[in-house]
């Protein structure tokens with residue numbers, strides 16, 4: 133017993149002082165991409181052609197990245213010899229509308245809060261049922277981390293619950309495999325109205341690395357109305373927390 | 384002898400692999416197994432109207448691999464009755480190509496996807512997607528016998544899978560595990576995928592084993608292109624693989640602590656696991672090693688100041704890790720729950736072909752780092768951790784001891800990184816060849832095999848994740864146990880659903 137107490141004292145208290153202080157991310161963390169259009173050589177398509185998922189696109193004559201399709205692998209930035217594209221350490225990536233995930237040279241459009249009625253319902257206590265629908269389990273692993281001491285999700289009134297009947301919404305990971313489609317729709321149906329749907333990770337938003345698989349659905353977009361998109365492969369726990377708190381109007 | 388022998392990361396021209404008639408193939412396989420060979424993979428590939436069967440045998444004590452090849456039509460006599468370790472491989476081949484292994488004692492679908500040839504081995508309508516989980520389950524009848532069905536959606540943030548227990552009171556007579564919910568058609572899609580998407584799908588074959596699967600893929604590409612990754616890259620890969628092992632082993636012990644209600648270790652390990660993931664992110668920016676391993680080498684360097692900083696952080700992490708493990712393993716109430724629970728006999732482990740932590744906990748010395756070393760493991764890895772008791776305790780203790788070993792290995796590698804370049808261009812793949820790579824991931828052996836066609840394009844890619852072998856071990860561990868011990872037994876294996884489903 134003494135030994136246990138000694139170890140407790142030695143290892144101490146480690147909850148991060150978030151959101152009072154910005155989280156510290158590794159130097160090579162790849163968050164929101166940044167374009168420096170002045171550097172783009174005329175006619176260059178080097179980055180566009182390299183992405184297997186079509187995440188790099190041209191909109192209104194200017195390049196941008198669809199954060200919903202991007203895996204943040206960084207290969208495009210590495211292939212840009214003009215250094216016009218780089219990934220910053222900005223972890224704030226979540227958005228409410230699909231089109232707000234297009235990230236170019238303009239100011240990012242971060243997730244807005246729920247409307248007043250929904251915020252009144254969920255703002256102080258949000259219970260979510262998580263559904264894994266394919267994917268690789270890294271998304272799940274980093275959602276589980278939100279419950280550990282460092283992030284301590286519970287202090288924000290957000291909790292993952294076991295039964296959809298006790299939930300205010302579902303948080304989906306994975307590209308929605310054919311074999312999980314039924315269970316996903318059943319779980320959604322079991323959540324009482326009004327309810328939220330959160331797509332977490334590249335898979336759930338657009339199929340991720342499994343985009344185009346004959347056994348998966350390229351995400352939940354065609355199946356359920358989505359209230360919040362959390363990009364990443366997997367999303368960093370800070371990215372997920374940022375998205376959830378913005379949705380609730382807490383940031 | 385009709386088998387072709389090779390080393391790990393080797394390549395064989397298909398023409399060199401004699402096509403044996405099935406009887407000779409079966410006899411040669413039996414002979415290999417009698418001589419202590421392990422069947423590391425058995426898979427099919429189309430050959431005109433027929434199908435080639437390939438078997439990869441690991442002759443562990445010789446440090447050698449061997450390949451056997453045969454050709455079959457729509458049916459062949461099942462090898463499972465004599466060689467139980469191929470039971471799942473035969474079911475997999477049946478589901479993929481519609482080939483029927485006649486006399487298979489447990490013949491059911493595995494992942495519930497339509498066959499690749501339009502021919503269904505179970506006589507289902509090939510135009511309709513099979514219904515996941517629809518099969519005959521083993522049932523025990525009798526008074527006081529009841530069935531408990533769990534999943535596919537579980538409580539908590541975990542992957543889907545279906546478990547059926549046949550129980551007599553509290554006691555489990557039999558557990559049947561039915562998966563496939565996470566099936567994403569990775570194998571079927573790999574040959575036609577964009578090269579970058581290939582490695583990314585493999586990084587996501589089992590998300591907690593990204594480095595392992597990406598390394599196996601890179602080694603296969605390098606074998607096909609007769610190109611070696613530079614020594615510095617090889618060491619960085621192995622370093623990342625050991626960090627992956629550390630993060631997961633520490634997390635698993637935390638999980639066991641949660642299940643037995645020993646909260647200090649549960650909460651320490653949860654945090655320390657994150658510290659290892661974050662240390663990996665210092666190398667490549669991703670907590671799951673995404674983007675690090677690429678054919679030809681690695682995409683990120685560990686420069687001297689970075690190595691220095693990592694070593695410093697490792698010192699305090701190692702202290703925290705040892706502290707958290709010590710109080711767990713020193714606690715009599717914890718040991719009482721682990722010892723004797725979920726025992727797997729060594730004969731069963733061997734017959735089923737278990738790998739990795741689960742096999743080593745039964746006393747089997749199976750570890751590709753020792754027997755089939757590649758890259759930075761050559762001459763630097765000299766002993767396998769084994770435990771004899773085959774129970775939850777043994778699986779926990781194997782992890783504890785491997786944590787100590789991996790920590791030492793990582794520190795040595797960080798102090799002693801070879802110089803030189805990080806990545807080489809891989810030459811175009813050899814035509815009509817077969818390449819193989821074995822990597823000891825944290826759960827166990829990962830086996831990747833690739834076949835190329837006459838133009839050197841990938842025509843078939845085969846992946847064996849350790850969870851494919853080991854779920855059967857969990858089912859056996861539950862026999863005769865209390866159903867309330869399922870969570871603890873399950874955690875002690877901690878297998879991957881997506882790694883099985885692919």
Ligand code: SF4
Pocket residue numbers: 182183184185187188197201202203204205206207208209
């Ligand atoms: S970082 Fe995103 S946009 Fe760039 S290549 Fe990778 S997936 Fe495509």
Ligand code: SF4
Pocket residue numbers: 266267268269270271272305306307332333334335336340341364365366367587590
């Ligand atoms: S988004 Fe990436 S990390 Fe998440 S489940 Fe899909 S492949 Fe895995």
